[in-house]
Amino acid sequence: MTAARPLAALITGVVTLSLTAGPSLAAPPHQREITYRTWTSSADFLQGTRAGTTVVNGSLRFASATGTTSYVDPFGDGTAKAYEQATWVSPEVRTDYGLTELVASWNATTPAGTWLEVAMSGRSDEGTTTKWYVLGRWNRGDDTAAGDIHRTSVSGQKDTTGTVSVDTFVAGAGRSLDRWRLKVTLYRLAGTTKVPVLQSVGAMASRLPADETVPVSRGGGAWGRVLDVPTYSQETHIGHYPQWDNGGEAWCSATSTAMVLDYYRRGPTKAETAWVDPTDPDPQVDHSARSVFDYKYDGAGNWPFNTAYAGTRGLDAFVTRLRSLTEAEQFIKAGIPLVASLSFEKDELPGAGYGTNGHLMVIVGFAKNGDVVVNDPASHLIKSNDEVRTVYNRAAFENAWIPHSGGIVYVIHPAAKRLPPKTHQANW
Numbered sequence: 001m002t003a004a005r006p007l008a009a010l011i012t013g014v015v016t017l018s019l020t021a022g023p024s025l026a027a028p029p030h031q032r033e034i035t036y037r038t039w040t041s042s043a044d045f046l047q048g049t050r051a052g053t054t055v056v057n058g059s060l061r062f063a064s065a066t067g068t069t070s071y072v073d074p075f076g077d078g079t080a081k082a083y084e085q086a087t088w089v090s091p092e093v094r095t096d097y098g099l100t101e102l103v104a105s106w107n108a109t110t111p112a113g114t115w116l117e118v119a120m121s122g123r124s125d126e127g128t129t130t131k132w133y134v135l136g137r138w139n140r141g142d143d144t145a146a147g148d149i150h151r152t153s154v155s156g157q158k159d160t161t162g163t164v165s166v167d168t169f170v171a172g173a174g175r176s177l178d179r180w181r182l183k184v185t186l187y188r189l190a191g192t193t194k195v196p197v198l199q200s201v202g203a204m205a206s207r208l209p210a211d212e213t214v215p216v217s218r219g220g221g222a223w224g225r226v227l228d229v230p231t232y233s234q235e236t237h238i239g240h241y242p243q244w245d246n247g248g249e250a251w252c253s254a255t256s257t258a259m260v261l262d263y264y265r266r267g268p269t270k271a272e273t274a275w276v277d278p279t280d281p282d283p284q285v286d287h288s289a290r291s292v293f294d295y296k297y298d299g300a301g302n303w304p305f306n307t308a309y310a311g312t313r314g315l316d317a318f319v320t321r322l323r324s325l326t327e328a329e330q331f332i333k334a335g336i337p338l339v340a341s342l343s344f345e346k347d348e349l350p351g352a353g354y355g356t357n358g359h360l361m362v363i364v365g366f367a368k369n370g371d372v373v374v375n376d377p378a379s380h381l382i383k384s385n386d387e388v389r390t391v392y393n394r395a396a397f398e399n400a401w402i403p404h405s406g407g408i409v410y411v412i413h414p415a416a417k418r419l420p421p422k423t424h425q426a427n428w
Helices: 042-046 252-263 283-292 303-311 325-333 394-405
Strands: 033-039 049-051 053-056 059-062 067-072 080-089 093-099 101-109 114-124 133-138 162-165 168-171 177-189 197-207 316-321 338-344 356-366 372-375 389-392 408-413
Touching: 033 042, 033 093, 033 316, 042 053, 042 059, 049 053, 053 080, 059 080, 059 177, 093 197, 101 114, 101 133, 101 177, 101 303, 101 316, 114 197, 133 162, 133 168, 133 303, 177 197, 197 316, 252 283, 252 303, 252 338, 252 356, 252 408, 283 303, 303 316, 303 408, 325 338, 325 356, 325 394, 338 394, 372 394, 389 394
Parallel strands: none
Antiparallel strands: 033 197, 049 080, 053 059, 059 197, 067 080, 080 177, 093 177, 101 168, 101 197, 114 133, 114 177, 162 168, 316 408, 338 356, 338 408, 356 372, 372 389
């Protein structure tokens, strides 16, 4: 019913424990190693190595071509098109642990005929430098006549060090990296003067235990606070535009992203959604699905494609992992809802009324007893926006979220709305 993600094993049980209020952000030692690093200012971009790119007003811009690439869009008409290119390579980031997974995310402006590629390289535990793993080829639009490419992840990159699972670098069995760096290649159709611009790029690296269950987290100070995030059901879009992930039945991620955008009043205008059938409810959901669709994955659940779409709406957006609902509470206190990735059997999340091997919903607050208040776009599988807001048991939710995706969230916020103070090991 919802788009599956192939990254983590499904949970096998739920632990029910008593809840105790009282803020605590400390994670157990030697447990959930998660760090996030971003480049998002002139000073940040000047730290990297530039070839054909320049730094202007806090962003990285295409300045001059360092070469030309012939690219055949695998989802196009088979015609090769020439694109000029320029690059930026980040400084090396070292971790004090051996990372086993990494997810990059970015915010960029890509006029018609321009696009970007984000790749990652690192040093393995064997002391060798890896190849560049492509984590995504992205642009905002889909006007292929104007030179746009079809947004796509890249499969078939597996070697003895690791592989790329949709949007995530995953180290091979027994392998890890102790450092990493990103490479962003900006492309524009040869002959055009249009310029792609990168506002930010970063990555979340992690090494997580193979927990099937986790203990319930302590309160973080947000009990009784709920954000006024609008409610949209993916179920009202079943059968809409099946060329994008078979319509609304699999649009959990796109629907969740649309809810958060409208919370900030940054959703698409009526002119932007004029292509949507006027009988379709909430056309911003259809627009979101079209804007985040990954043509290789054949789905709307590519994590960084969702945050990149939010970035085109004038917001700062990235993908990271949280260690617990205690950390999630800090975002609710800051007025920032979170899109979370979960997986559960039908009886493991009481009140949901369904099971799923991969689903996205929005954490909008917490009940007075610490349970999680969410906008679940598949709530009760009923075709009504009125059924989207629901409350899930804190322990059950945490066990559907942390073991499944390692606590993956989309963090989407206006630049003026500051993120909460960072934890002992910065993961945002």
